[in-house]
Amino acid sequence: KTIYVLNGPNLNLLGKRQPEIYGRETLEDVEKLCQSVAGEAHQIRLLQSNWEGQIVDWIHEAREKACGIVINPAALTHTSVAVLDALNTFEGPVIEVHISQVHKREAFRHHSYVSMRADGVIAGLGLEGYAAGVRRVVQLTKD
Numbered sequence: 120k121t122i123y124v125l126n127g128p129n130l131n132l133l134g135k136r137q138p139e140i141y142g143r144e145t146l147e148d149v150e151k152l153c154q155s156v157a158g159e160a161h162q163i164r165l166l167q168s169n170w171e172g173q174i175v176d177w178i179h180e181a182r183e184k185a186c187g188i189v190i191n192p193a194a195l196t197h198t199s200v201a202v203l204d205a206l207n208t209f210e211g212p213v214i215e216v217h218i219s220q221v222h223k224r225e226a227f228r229h230h231s232y233v234s235m236r237a238d239g240v241i242a243g244l245g246l247e248g249y250a251a252g253v254r255r256v257v258q259l260t261k262d
């Protein structure tokens with residue numbers, strides 16, 4: 120079984136981008152962490168794009184290829200009906216992750232389109248949020 124771990128705009132710069140907010144670890148570290156908690160029955164496919172349409176296409180691909188999705192939509196969280204609509208076509212569990220505690224930040228980060236579909240929402244746990252998201256998908260898809 121495969122779990123898609125999708126990452127939106129600017130997360131390619133994780134580790135370099137505003138480290139006081141997002142920390143110094145990179146997406147490669149996220150991938151290793153996710154793989155280490157996924158266990159033997161699940162594979163991780165970690166993807167990142169700065170392009171909304173690419174995220175939509177990967178969600179469509181996940182319909183056939185993934186048992187669950189962990190997604191940090193980044194700024195698309197707050198803007199994208201297209202990402203929400205795509206996730207609504209996916210039948211497995213969806214966990215929304217934010218590295219930072221978005222509710223402690225600017226008001227425009229408090230609303231998420233994706234939360235209307237997500238089965239779980241994690242914010243402010245740093246990279247541990249991805250691990251928690253993967254563990255939850257594993258738990259929900261183990262049989």
Ligand code: DQA
Pocket residue numbers: 128129191192193194195196216217218219220221228
């Ligand atoms: C983020 C929070 C978003 O508001 C922001 O646009 C991001 C990252 C997070 O992981 O904390 O790019 O999703």
